[in-house]
Amino acid sequence: MAFNFNWSPLTADAGFYKRARDLLTTALNKSPKPPIIVDDIIVTEFNLGSVPPDLEILEIGDLAEDRFRGIFKMCYSGDAFLTLKTRVQANPLNTCLSAKPSFTSPQPLAAASSLTIPLQITLSEIKLSAFIILVFSKQKGLTIVFRNDPLESLKVSSTFDSIQFVRDYLQRTIEGKLRELFMEELPAIIHRLSLQLWCPDQIAKEDEEAEESDEPGVNPLATPPLDAVDLHGHLLDPTAISELSLDGGPEAQLLFSQKTLSRLSDITNSQVTSSLDTSETTDVLFRAWAGPDKIDPNNTPPLSTPNLARSSSYASPHTYTFSDNGSQDQGSMSSRPSLVHLNSATAGLSLGSGRHSKAGRKKKTRVVNLRRKAETEPNSEQEDEGTFEDASTGMPASEPTLPHPILEVPEEDPMLSKVRFGRQSPDPQQQQQHTARGPSFRAADAAAIPSADMANLNLSSAAPTPAKSSEKQPQASLATGAKSDLKRPTSSSSRLMSDTSSVILEQAWIMKMAGEIARRVYDEKNGNPPFWDDGRDDAPPPAYEAQ
Amino acid sequence: MREFMHYITNAFYGATGWNDDNTYKELNVTARELIDFPLPRGLRLTLSSLATPHFATSYQLGSIGVVDGSISYLHSTVPLTGVAARSDHIPLPTLLRSYRRLHDLGSRNTGRWGVPKGEGVVDGVEDQCGDSLFYGRLYLPQSLLEGLVVRRFSADLQVQLSAVSERSLRNGGTLLGLIQYDRGKYGIEGLASTDGGLLGFRGLYNFGGDASPPRSPIAGTPVSGGTPTGNNGSGNDQQTAATERERDRIYGRFSAGGEVYYGTLNKSGGTSLGLRFATLPTHRGTPLTTTLTINPLMGNISATYAVLARDYCSLATRMEFNVYSYESEWAVGMELWSNRRPAGFLLGADPRSASAREEHKPQPSPPEPSKKERSFQAKLEWRLDEDDDTKDNEKEAYRGVLKARLDQNLRIGLLWEGRVKSLIFSLGSGIDLRKLDEPFRSLGMEIQFSS
Numbered sequence: 001m002a003f004n005f006n007w008s009p010l011t012a013d014a015g016f017y018k019r020a021r022d023l024l025t026t027a028l029n030k031s032p033k034p035p036i037i038v039d040d041i042i043v044t045e046f047n048l049g050s051v052p053p054d055l056e057i058l059e060i061g062d063l064a065e066d067r068f069r070g071i072f073k074m075c076y077s078g079d080a081f082l083t084l085k086t087r088v089q090a091n092p093l094n095t096c097l098s099a100k101p102s103f104t105s106p107q108p109l110a111a112a113s114s115l116t117i118p119l120q121i122t123l124s125e126i127k128l129s130a131f132i133i134l135v136f137s138k139q140k141g142l143t144i145v146f147r148n149d150p151l152e153s154l155k156v157s158s159t160f161d162s163i164q165f166v167r168d169y170l171q172r173t174i175e176g177k178l179r180e181l182f183m184e185e186l187p188a189i190i191h192r193l194s195l196q197l198w199c200p201d202q203i204a205k206e207d208e209e210a211e212e213s214d215e216p217g218v219n220p221l222a223t224p225p226l227d228a229v230d231l232h233g234h235l236l237d238p239t240a241i242s243e244l245s246l247d248g249g250p251e252a253q254l255l256f257s258q259k260t261l262s263r264l265s266d267i268t269n270s271q272v273t274s275s276l277d278t279s280e281t282t283d284v285l286f287r288a289w290a291g292p293d294k295i296d297p298n299n300t301p302p303l304s305t306p307n308l309a310r311s312s313s314y315a316s317p318h319t320y321t322f323s324d325n326g327s328q329d330q331g332s333m334s335s336r337p338s339l340v341h342l343n344s345a346t347a348g349l350s351l352g353s354g355r356h357s358k359a360g361r362k363k364k365t366r367v368v369n370l371r372r373k374a375e376t377e378p379n380s381e382q383e384d385e386g387t388f389e390d391a392s393t394g395m396p397a398s399e400p401t402l403p404h405p406i407l408e409v410p411e412e413d414p415m416l417s418k419v420r421f422g423r424q425s426p427d428p429q430q431q432q433q434h435t436a437r438g439p440s441f442r443a444a445d446a447a448a449i450p451s452a453d454m455a456n457l458n459l460s461s462a463a464p465t466p467a468k469s470s471e472k473q474p475q476a477s478l479a480t481g482a483k484s485d486l487k488r489p490t491s492s493s494s495r496l497m498s499d500t501s502s503v504i505l506e507q508a509w510i511m512k513m514a515g516e517i518a519r520r521v522y523d524e525k526n527g528n529p530p531f532w533d534d535g536r537d538d539a540p541p542p543a544y545e546a547q
Numbered sequence: 548m549r550e551f552m553h554y555i556t557n558a559f560y561g562a563t564g565w566n567d568d569n570t571y572k573e574l575n576v577t578a579r580e581l582i583d584f585p586l587p588r589g590l591r592l593t594l595s596s597l598a599t600p601h602f603a604t605s606y607q608l609g610s611i612g613v614v615d616g617s618i619s620y621l622h623s624t625v626p627l628t629g630v631a632a633r634s635d636h637i638p639l640p641t642l643l644r645s646y647r648r649l650h651d652l653g654s655r656n657t658g659r660w661g662v663p664k665g666e667g668v669v670d671g672v673e674d675q676c677g678d679s680l681f682y683g684r685l686y687l688p689q690s691l692l693e694g695l696v697v698r699r700f701s702a703d704l705q706v707q708l709s710a711v712s713e714r715s716l717r718n719g720g721t722l723l724g725l726i727q728y729d730r731g732k733y734g735i736e737g738l739a740s741t742d743g744g745l746l747g748f749r750g751l752y753n754f755g756g757d758a759s760p761p762r763s764p765i766a767g768t769p770v771s772g773g774t775p776t777g778n779n780g781s782g783n784d785q786q787t788a789a790t791e792r793e794r795d796r797i798y799g800r801f802s803a804g805g806e807v808y809y810g811t812l813n814k815s816g817g818t819s820l821g822l823r824f825a826t827l828p829t830h831r832g833t834p835l836t837t838t839l840t841i842n843p844l845m846g847n848i849s850a851t852y853a854v855l856a857r858d859y860c861s862l863a864t865r866m867e868f869n870v871y872s873y874e875s876e877w878a879v880g881m882e883l884w885s886n887r888r889p890a891g892f893l894l895g896a897d898p899r900s901a902s903a904r905e906e907h908k909p910q911p912s913p914p915e916p917s918k919k920e921r922s923f924q925a926k927l928e929w930r931l932d933e934d935d936d937t938k939d940n941e942k943e944a945y946r947g948v949l950k951a952r953l954d955q956n957l958r959i960g961l962l963w964e965g966r967v968k969s970l971i972f973s974l975g976s977g978i979d980l981r982k983l984d985e986p987f988r989s990l991g992m993e994i995q996f997s998s
Binding site for chain 2: 090091092093096100101103104105106107108109110111112113114115116117
């Protein structure tokens, strides 16, 4: 295999430099400028030079006609240069007062009069050394991420070179700014450029996203809460939390769009608080929608179907399900979304927030459960692996297993294991495993929200993509097999209707038990009891009440 | 349009006899207000009230895309009884601030409502000491809080403390302390701000005109409010004639001042020097004000010239030049008063008859309160009441004002202010002649009602 990189054709294209200058100018003027800069920053000269950077291919993770993923090492010490022109305010009093409220301004008469000085800055002798992760796909364009700080050194020469103090200051400031540019702006620029080239129809959407991305997004993986407790009020130690978060750095971060996460957090917040605002989240299938009497097993809402059917490891849309674990936790923890990243063939099987998968390098099924991790018993782990084997065995487990989000409740009740994969498990042991795990988080669920949980996600009709690699074959066949006899789980709400009395008894009992356990745990912790099971009787939000 | 609370604050200064013009900060205020008048943006409604003579409230609701507003309260220990606060009685020239004439330097010697102290007023100096004003304002969506305390310690000394609290500011807010000392002939100010640890000092010294040591004993006296000649002694006819002749030439006051600032935390500073010549109200010719300010550090020179060309028309120009960067700026401003009823032809009525009717109509109502005042203070200040009456008549004549400005970037600012019934409105627009495809940069209307 050979690659052919052309450096000179970039410079041969007459329009290239003009386009690049324009892009740089807009990028530099986009963010609000400090008051000391009184004019637009204009890129007057830009030249990439004649020396190409050294590029070393470290790893190619994915290679196909329409997508590419690889890691490079780049070194550059060429003769590229860049000249900027702007005007700065030389009166310190003016800049100092301009950003302050006028009510407490000392209102100087003329001491703050402005003196603007044109400033020209030339950046040259740029030395770069970086690890670059490059991801390309036809649908999503080109994404470049710098894994480290790429800037090694650079020379700044300006109008004020004769003044040592100003020169040092400029050098320092510009280096800082440039680092920011490389880490944040440049990937965005390149992404936009690539979208223009390959998928111009996405640009409008990107604009919207850019506007929305101003909102402070919540990345639950990056910032775990301070005092994390698990379901029963045990304090989690930080290491356990860090295990919860994704490993793999930027690579893995690519999987989750900041926008969607912030929307999800909006929705959860709206449930916790009395906010009426629930932002619309696409590519999401709510359990409440999939009510048993609304939808027949073979027909999922058309909204969800195309998304679930997509394949491709990185470019696939993320599908999130909500498992409303309601008032299991107190107040703030009451409803945490569990994010389920569904993927091609294994999509149907990764359903159920309690499950997780081993993340393969090529085919990834990631289940990120945002609930706090409870102490998981080793055998439950085994069980889980056992049940999941059909979904993900054979994959190269190149990434560590994600921690177990399964929550332990000692009592179990077969009635309440509501998520079933319609596939009849041949051996009763597996059935046993299902039921053993099923109620662990559902028992309390049902206690709190008798009906919400019954609305189960039906992913059975998600059309699995044709298996691509040979490696996938057995799984694919299995998955199709699974899909074909995936049935709507018999809705336990209807079951509840049928034998109401027993269920009510059970519920009462479970409620009592869960309350008891929780109270005991809580008592052990702080000895402050009755508050704990207050939230238990809360009615579920109307959206989650299945009919 | 000045905000109601600003108007009341000025009324407080007036009530305590503080001359807020005698400071270096206000050196070029005449031209500044003719040129840099603020343009309203969006729609803004203000509802204010001087509920009791000590207490005023104001509510503001605005909309520039988003709705915002503010609530403000003001408390003054001095009763502001003489202040026309109702929007159908507020004298428009005072509120809309036309060409500002200099206050006489003797005003600090006068007690409340301009009553000379020497004339046996009881509530003189004692009451002024300790007079204070408290003002607070909360901007709602931003939750920005403004607070102001003004306290008069003696006839010459006043301390102001203003504060802003907002989350986005560093340290959550800023505080500015201002201590003002006004001796009439000179006024000095010291200030300290928590913002960058800024310390400042500015001073103004008056000479010439009424400030110069009088060659004749009367030279100063007529200035202090156009006293009737009867007050002056009898044997000074010759000298009076001499001063009258002098005033026929040009008669005014020179003021020179400077300011120095130093930020103790950010190690920055600034300074400027200024000079002003302004004719005094007793000058019979065209009133004019001209100033020159120099910033020696930044090489900035600025000159303004303002003139009250006619009773209803004032003009101002400003030129700035920077000797270091060779940048220059100019701006001209104009103010045109009209005694027409603002919306007269819109309503289809003959403006003249309408104005005549209007002239008739409000007439019966205002005298009643003022009559009361007069009976209340009649013995002491019949002269002042007369003043008020004449002023009232003048003001009734003016019903609206058009302000315009133009600067070197060919930006035009237009502002039309006036009174409709008991609402004071202000309609403004900024126009950019450089961008003719979309010339209107801003458009706004402000409506104020007060009671």
